[in-house]
Amino acid sequence: DIQMTQSPSSLSASVGDRVIVTCRASQGISNYLVWFQQKPGKAPKSLIYGASNLQSGVPSRFSGSGSGTDFTLTITSLQPEDFATYYCQHFNSYPLTFGGGTTVEIK
Amino acid sequence: EVQLVESGGGLVQPGGSLRLSCAASGFTFSDRYMDWVRQAPGKGLEWVGRSRNKANSYTTEYAASVKGRFIISRDDSKNSVYLQMNGLKTEDTAVYYCVGAARYSGHYFSDYWGRGTLVTVSS
Numbered sequence: 001d002i003q004m005t006q007s008p009s010s011l012s013a014s015v016g017d018r019v020i021v022t023c024r025a026s027q028g029i030s031n032y033l034v035w036f037q038q039k040p041g042k043a044p045k046s047l048i049y050g051a052s053n054l055q056s057g058v059p060s061r062f063s064g065s066g067s068g069t070d071f072t073l074t075i076t077s078l079q080p081e082d083f084a085t086y087y088c089q090h091f092n093s094y095p096l097t098f099g100g101g102t103t104v105e106i107k
Numbered sequence: 108e109v110q111l112v113e114s115g116g117g118l119v120q121p122g123g124s125l126r127l128s129c130a131a132s133g134f135t136f137s138d139r140y141m142d143w144v145r146q147a148p149g150k151g152l153e154w155v156g157r158s159r160n161k162a163n164s165y166t167t168e169y170a171a172s173v174k175g176r177f178i179i180s181r182d183d184s185k186n187s188v189y190l191q192m193n194g195l196k197t198e199d200t201a202v203y204y205c206v207g208a209a210r211y212s213g214h215y216f217s218d219y220w221g222r223g224t225l226v227t228v229s230s
Contacts, residue, residue: 001171034216036152043204043220044152050211087152091216094168096142096154 002026002090006099012107019075021102023088028068032092035064035073038101039084047086048073078104109133109219111205116224119195123228127190129205129221136186137161140208140215143179143190145201146223153201154217157208158188173199195228202226 003026013019023033031051036044046055048064051071061076075082083106088099115127129141140163143155156169158179167179173192181188188205202223209218 032211032214032216036217038152043222045220046216046218049209049216049218053211089152089154089217091211091214094157095170096157096217098152098154101151 001095002029002092002097004088004090004097004099006086006088006102008102009100010103010105012105013078014107015078015080017078017107019078019082019104021073021086021088021104023066023071023073023099025069025071025090025092029090029092031067032090033064033066033071034089034091035062036087036089037082037084038087044087075104080106109207111207111219111221113203113205113221113224116203116226118227118229120230121195121197121228123195124191124193125195125226127192127203127205127224127226129188129190131186131188131205131207134207134219137183140210141179141181141188142206142208142217143177143188144204144206144217144220145199145226146204147198147201150201155190155203157215192226195226197228200226200228 033051035048038044085103110132176194178191204223205221206217207219208215
């Protein structure tokens with residue numbers, strides 16, 4: 001199975017900050033990676049698929065990059081509604097696996 | 108508008124069975140792969156399994172943790188997908204999400220999510 005490792009597990013940031021979350025796959029997954037945002041008590045929402053393609057309706061301050069084993073999710077100019085937990089997931093092969101999550105908290 | 112509505116969650120004793128349902132609307136259900144994903148209280152996300160579409164013979168894939176105990180099926184005439192859970196264990200306690208998968212470059216990723224239904228396994 002492919003293991004997905006996210007870092008950091010949590011971070012504190014202020015409104016307006018640039019935030020970077022990383023996700024590493026235990027083996028190459030090309031660009032078959034998706035990023036999700038989850039707010040407390042809510043279902044996850046997909047933000048970016050194919051490592052770098054922004055979902056419709058997602059603000060352009062979100063971006064993704066990477067290929068192979070190393071990926072990043074970047075939020076430029078963090079907004080109050082961005083405080084949430086972020087997960088990566090690969091869809092290269094079965095079983096699909098998620099990273100452990102990164103919680104972005106208010107500083 | 109895409110909607111996925113899960114039902115069937117509840118309290119069940121260890122060793123028991125439960126069947127979850129998911130009703131879909133707002134997209135062409137028969138074309139889609141459908142996933143189940145779960146989240147234990149206070150924990151991260153865990154992919155449970157997938158049903159492929161008719162074009163791919165409705166074949167299924169499962170996580171090792173549920174293989175042999177859980178069965179995913181679907182009824183395209185009812186725009187519904189199901190998760191039959193047998194031999195339930197306390198560690199199966201979680202919110203179960205129904206998820207519609209979208210295609211990207213020949214692969215499918217979890218895209219549209221329902222609100223989830225809580226399954227509690229306890230004596």
